[in-house]
Amino acid sequence: MNKALIVEKINDFLVDEFEVDEEAITSDANLKETLDLDSLDxxxxxxxxxxxxGVKLKGEDFVEVTTLEDFYNLIENKLS
Structure with a gap:
């Protein structure tokens, strides 16, 4: 799966499942602050x-993830 498809899928479920405003979704958006995601989210x-x-993630996978770009890269790396 290429990165563009990964980004599209992630953005789609951020909008659908987490009710994130599409305009707030940028590659440099901070997951916690800009997207207002709490620990339960x-x-x-x-x-x-x-x-x-189909990727298993652990808490330590998120240590270096602060932006959406970091998150996209994490998923891309897990899939490769």
Whole structure:
């Protein structure tokens, strides 16, 4: 799966599942601040990633993830 498709799928479920405003979704958006995701949302996000991409994520996977771009790259790396 190419990065453009990964980005599209992630953005789609951020809008659909987390009710994030499409205009707030930029590659440099901070997951916690700009997207207003709390710790429970992160659990839901992990579940959504697992169901959409078949990738298992752990808490330590998010240590270096602060922006959406970091998140896209994490998923891309997990899929390769």
């Amino acid at each position: 992160f659990v839901d996000l992990v579940v959504a990633i697992e169901s959409n991409f």
